[in-house]
Amino acid sequence: MNACTFFCLEVNILANRKDVAKLAGVSEATVSRVFNNIGPIREETKHKVLQAAKELNYHPHAIAQSFARGKSNNIGVIVPYLPKIHLISTHYFSELLSGIGAMLGESGYGLLLLYQSQDEQKDYVKHFLSHKVDGCIILGSKNAKGEIEALEKLHQLNLPYYLVNQTFSGYPFHSIDAEHDQGSFQAVSSLVSKGHERIIFLNGPLEYSNSTERLKGYREALLFNGLEPNSSELIFQGNYSRKSGYQAAAQIAPLLPKARAVFAANDRMAIGLMQGLSEKGFQAGHDYALIGYDDSELSKMTSPSLSTVKVPLFEMGQLAAQKVLHFISHDILAEKNERLPVTFIERESSKL
Incomplete structure (x- = not known):
């Protein structure tokens, strides 16, 4: 390996947005707009930035990129917290979470597990604010005091969410269930x-x-x-x-x-x-x-x-994740409630 080869490799490894901007002859802000697809950008400028990034082997930081877009690329999965009970190890929750995780992983999203105490006042909207999730999937919901009010608030704000294995008769909540x-x-x-x-x-x-x-x-x-x-x-x-x-x-x-x-x-x-x-x-x-x-x-x-x-629990988890992601990307629901067959x-x- 000669000195030039070593120098080029070192530049590629350490390349950042400033390096890309310098090589492309544009500002750092322009580089940021190109990678985050923000605002109108001339095709010639976009090509120069992408070409410079390719030469420098530059890849934008995924987390920084998601914040620039106003998204975290995380879906919150809300589960009940019960002291001394290891819910996640049970067949029911492990299958649902595996299905959710599989679909989110395929789509480039992370799964953020959020525990909710049974005594805690229900407030699903707060998770969008405090944990910056892009959507949420609710497991273990039940017809209890405060639950319907919390779901109505979530629904009225048109935030991306789905209930799994729980329906509320007479309410338009989004849900995936089984027969x-x-x-x-x-x-x-x-x-x-x-x-x-x-x-x-x-x-x-x-x-x-x-x-x-x-x-x-x-x-x-x-x-x-x-x-x-x-x-x-x-x-x-x-x-x-x-x-x-x-x-x-x-x-x-x-x-x-x-x-x-x-x-x-x-x-x-x-x-x-x-x-x-x-x-x-x-x-x-x-x-x-x-x-x-x-x-x-x-x-x-x-x-x-x-x-x-x-009960197709894995598939129910997959479908709930798919529906939430579709809601996020299209801001519309094709079908609000679905039930899968059992055998x-x-x-x-x-x-x-």
Whole structure:
């Protein structure tokens, strides 16, 4: 390597906007306008700047460039903060976040994870101001005090956002969801087809729209098959945790001799229930039929393997990110609400 070669390489590595401006014979402000696509610029000037940058191997700093354009190229993903609960490690949140991250990464955007305490006053607009995000995706939203007001404010300002797996009847909020009533209908109908007429339902909190939709599907399946849909003694409520499923075993065990089928609103509760009932001498797939919901990795590893309903969580995350990015770039929404189909998967736990 001769002295000239070394000198040229060193210049390329250290090149900055000032060097590009000097070589192109323009001001630094003009260089900035070219790379940030701001204002009218003569084609001849633009060509000179780009040619100089190419010769110097100059690349504008991505963060500085985004601030110059008034954008951060970050999408905020808002998740609930629950002490002592590692939400991100659960199948539900990890799949959604993986889908969101995959789409954002393909599009050159970053993912900014924003935790929100359950006791904290809801204010989604503040994230656009304090964290400078270009859009936001809201996970774990529920029909609780202050939630609708915060979403109405966000919606009225026409800021790019999407809810995932939560809808609010009667409100025009943007959302990506799944056909949970159909998933519940499929699961319960499968149990009915095997001769089960009294089916226990372990649901989640009704402040989540997917819980009310699963309850709707459960009742519709019973009614469709000529069975009583309103037997409250067969309906229980957990909080979607494995612990709540385990605790529900104490109430459900006494019913099993006459009601030998259970549908749980997610796999975590189903697995907890399976463990709790096992300790009381009842084995899934032998003494009772059991179906979960979500098709988590754990559902394939239990013994017996857990029948479940597959929810396309990864795809829901992808679609939410895609919609927000489309909103940012086009300032318009083609479709405000979309629901993806779910699929019942039969395994050993319900083959009774």
